[in-house]
Amino acid sequence: MASINPANHGLRLAVRYAVLSIIAVVFLFPLVFMIMSSFKPDLQLLQDTGSLRAFLPVGDLSFENYREAFERAPVWTFVKNSIIVTGLTVALSLFFCSLAAFSFAFLNWHGRDTVLAVILATLIVPFETIAIPLLLLVSKLPWLGMDGIEWGWLNTYRVQIIPWVADGLTIFLFVQYFKDLPHELVEAARVEGASWWQIYSRVVMPLAGPVLATAAILKFLVMYNQYLWPLIVVQEESYRPVMVGLQYFFQLNTAWGEVMAYLTLITVPVLIFYLALQRAFIASIASTGVKG
């Protein structure tokens, strides 16, 4: 790093950008294909798939596919349901999982390591394996509603939310992150007489920005892409989420343009969520300069 030659520096910068851009193309091309296709009539879409035209806004472009997608299925209902279910689950999950992780990372109690080990072991259970037993369970659970106790959770939002609130991976993410935080902070607060709740909410969580963002994104993706679970616990259209809605588009002789339009539509909320979080994510990294 002795003397910086401006010309050399410029060249290196160009190379860096070139490498970054080539990789960017690799990651982007299927999505560009999806978006471009959503504006093309079926026949042209299919003819274009083999060539570079697939990525270009060429030919007969229109919003026809979008219009027809809305006619075929109640797209907004699906998107709304997914956002409600995903949003609530993410919020509840961040709270309950960080709370548990706080306990595992900072507190000493009898049975702690065993409980943590059991929770981590549940990471291994693929959801597909427990779907049927879980279905039998939730179909009989009680709920305190407006008119007293109701039995069975089918065809509700809660059945799509509550079973997904706590999971081993989110707890694990928080635990790993908390372990890296300086324990002196916690102990100092304890010496000053702060309660555990105060330490959790005032000392630890303000430092948890990056892990909150990571856990939120992960949970968001899992929840937004739910398919099997809502399929078996929701029979009413008014509660169906986006991935179940995708099935509306696979008829015999699938209208691929509409499929692409629908896929584009349901991907937008995720991108917005990610963009919003990315800002928070970066800001929080800047604020945790204490670490190291």
Place this chain on the structure above:
Amino acid sequence: MRRKATLATLAGALTLVAGTAAAQTELTMWYHGAGNEVESRIINQIVDDFNASQSDWKVVIESFPQLSYNDSVVAAALAGNLPDILDVDGPVMPNWAWSGYLQPLPIDESVIADFLPGTKGYWDGELYSVGLWDAAVALYARRSTLEELGLRTPTLEEPWTGEEFMAALDAAKASGKYEYAFDPGMAWTGEWYPYAFSPFLQSFGGDIVDRSTYQTADGVLNGDAAIAFGEWWQSLFAEGYAPGTSQDPADRDAGFIDGRYAFQWNGNWAAVATLEKVDDLVFLPAPDFGNGPKIGAASWQFGVSATSEHPEGAAAFIEFALQDKYLAAFSDGIGLIPATPSAAAMTKNYKEGGPLAVFFDLSKEQALVRPVTPGYVVAAKVFEKALADIANGADVADTLDAAVDEIDADIQRNNGYGH
């Protein structure tokens, strides 16, 4: 038509107002047509008309996407949450009846006396379901292709023999004009395989299970006839006549229309759309591989769930839906074969001389229902995998043996499926 619909809705609204005193009992109904606008419109029309026509019952419909309909129903049955009226795919019906999801349909059988055989669902000697339509499969071709290749046009009375069929494929292949001579539709995984391809096996003299007892597949799915079928099937792909299992679904949709495939094995539901784009389209009957030409039968049908507290109401709705005008409406809307000759005469496609009239005859002459057994659901899956594996070059005899073992083991584990 629209005017009529408005009137009917209006009448419905009036009855609703009038009927509030003697409240209608609500009946729930599930249907597989979500995402299919035409189909949804017709079924909703029937429901509206029914609700308006009497004051005892009010049907409320919930539509599901077809692709996951069966999974939804099975899950709901496990959770004890079935509706009153269900629609059910013909070959699956025995499974649901045997499992106790359905109850026998309490309608007078004289009502369905002149219905196509494939539209009546019998299990254990009782009627469980009735369909408003049937579906049929034919060999799609262009008249110009037949002329250019110098091929005889097969007829119902005199279909192509297996040799003639292969000669036609050879001619198409030799012409060099086509990417593939024959498109059986390998991209349509799932029920399409047993529905569309098991009739070939039956025409060879084999079957998916032994229909005399329904207790084994041994001898019929791995006997000499089945092995001959398997070898023929494999040759279609090994020798480049047909696109294999990795066929893109989009190619399946567009390949024949674009002229890249010479012949296509396809259902009547695709006929209307294809006719719009291919003006010299002809529908040829299935070839005869020795035991007569065969095609599959039975499509979606209506039944009453076992948990329904009002089977008489459910049956009243089903009987109402069986009117010729609705049969004709479905047929005009989505190209399905109306269940009765009188309804066929009312349609634009199936009336005498109509462009699809041939399908009605195909359905009447060649149709063979898939094995009527609760075990069909599993056997169909096994058959599908065996056909995919053979197409991909697996040893024919070994693959069919393995399929037989799996089907037999399944029948045994289910104590014979109640036959």
Place this chain on the structure above:
Amino acid sequence: MSSRLTRSNRAGWGFALPGFVLIAGFIILPFFFAFWLSMTNQRLISPNPTQFVGLENYRNLLGLAVITLEPERGADGAILVDARGEAQYPRVRTITRSDAFPQYRGMREWFRWQSGENVKVVIASDVVFMKALVNTLTFVLVVAPTQAGLALVLALLINQKLRGINIFRMIYFMPVVVSIVVVSLLWRFIYDGNDGLLNNLLASLTFGWFTPVDWLGNPDTALGSIMAMSIWQAVGFHMVIWLAGLQTISPTLYEAAEIEGASRLQTFRYVTWPGLRNTAILILIVITMQCFALFAQIDVMTKGGPLDSTQTLVFQSVERGYGKQDISGGSTISVILFLIVLTVSLIQRWLTRER
């Protein structure tokens, strides 16, 4: 760490309890039910009563045997050869379908090898399960390290101070936010054997020298194609985790390294890598779990074919449990999968333990 200040049984349990109760109720309890199912003959739907069958489901999946086939000999005892001069062996079905060998009944050939003039054949009760097992392990062994490594490279690449780097960060993360089902649908077009994008691209890059490959239709390329797509889809997620880890490393350490005159490689070896320890463990565990759960790609793209070359354990579990209504068989596969992943995790834990 076990300071008196942090000892608190009541607060400890209190904070962990809500999360633990939810997990116990909605994951552990159903899993025990699945475990019980694997010991019965329960069907998904059936009027028949459920029977306890012990380990029969496990035996049906795991049964293996080796048989020896002797070459066919003529009347004079000489080995018969075919047109290509290769020895002829009796078909395996003459043994597995013969009443003389009831112990091999219904088993199928998995693979074989030549041993002198004889052939040894490994036969399995459930060849599809065996193939699924091998494919799943292959997938994990290839994808886990490749994906973790690539993700780290990408993270290092975008952890530089450049104008507009956030845009690249976002783009690299893009495939992650799109559902794997959607991604699989899109890649089916790309992998198309006739006029797919990949084939056309390779053909134009090599000026037509490249012969088109039916990527998903060829047993030799199908699993590899799915691996490549899976890495493409998920690498951005692990990149973000690495990035979070990278950014927890204090800049002062890098400054110190620079003052000491450390090379880039040395900086990575002695500053970056030690600082990523916890992140590395996290990524290793998460990737392994995700790889073992491989399902959606298979379901959308190949359904386990061609010729079982893309069968996986979770796909088989679902196919049996739901598709073939054999919920006990499907559950058995899940339990086996659970035990495998548990073993792998314990090994990983042991390898990455703090020394």
